[in-house]
Amino acid sequence: MAAIRKIGxxxxxxxxxxxxxxxxxxxTSRLDSxxxxxxxxxxxxxxxxxxxxxxxxxxxxxxxxxQHITPVLQSLHWLPIKKRAAYKILLMTYKALNQLAPQYISDIVTYYKPVRNLRSSNKLSLTVTSRPSTKFYGERAFVYAAPSLWNNLPLQVRSSITVSSFKSRLKTHLFNI
Known part of the structure; x- marks a missing residue:
């Protein structure tokens, strides 16, 4: 990339x-775009x-x-690209659930509400839509990826009260896995 060369x-x-x-x-602004x-x-x-x-x-x-890159990325507090993508999706999901995102995104994600009282009722899980028809494109869609990623988070991360605490816990969790 030319920008890296110029900075170098x-x-x-x-x-x-x-x-x-x-x-x-x-x-990184271009990587995150x-x-x-x-x-x-x-x-x-x-x-x-x-x-x-x-x-x-x-x-x-x-x-x-x-030198190996993992310690360098950790010292800079940068998530690798794969985890960075999951971070962005999960952050948007958190904002959607707390009415901090645009309405059309908030309408996509809904909490799982079983018809009767189950142990999973208070886990803050999301409703997962049915399996997508195409594996490559379908599982990448926000409507499927957001609930899948969200439901795999620990309850401690999902139950964060503020956006900043959610970001901190999420980044720590992603670094640890």
Whole structure:
């Protein structure tokens, strides 16, 4: 990516904080622009995006290519691309459930309400629509992906009261898995 190359050319003139700001402005903003569309793509597509993120992380942290990237990403508090996509979908789901998202998204996700009293009644689970007709495209749709990802979260994360506590718990959970 040209932006990484340009930042790399001036890297020795700028401090770490400025480098991080430049990378966020020109690289991660582009990686995040369509992150929800990345969810469910085959690894061959995601690998290309992950390489861009890895290069940007190495540039910010001043680490050589021979060093493993996972500790670098963790020190920068950056989620890998796959987990980043799940994070964005789950954040939008949380906002939709708490009426902080547009109405058309809030209408898609609904809490699971069994007809009788079950142990699963208070788990804050979402209603999962029926299986999609196409595996590749259907499971990537928000209407299916959001409840699937949400129902796999621990109850502690799902029951967060504020958006900031949800973000913090979700990011911690995604780093741990």
């Amino acid at each position: 050319q001036i890297r020795h003139f700028i401090d770490d904080e400025t480098a991080a700001k430049l990378v966020h402005a020109f690289v 369509c992150t929800a569309l990345v969810y469910g793509l085959p690894d061959s597509f995601i690998t290309k995006l992950q390489l861009i993120q890895n290069t940007a992380a190495r540039l910010v942290a001043r680490t050589p290519r021979s």
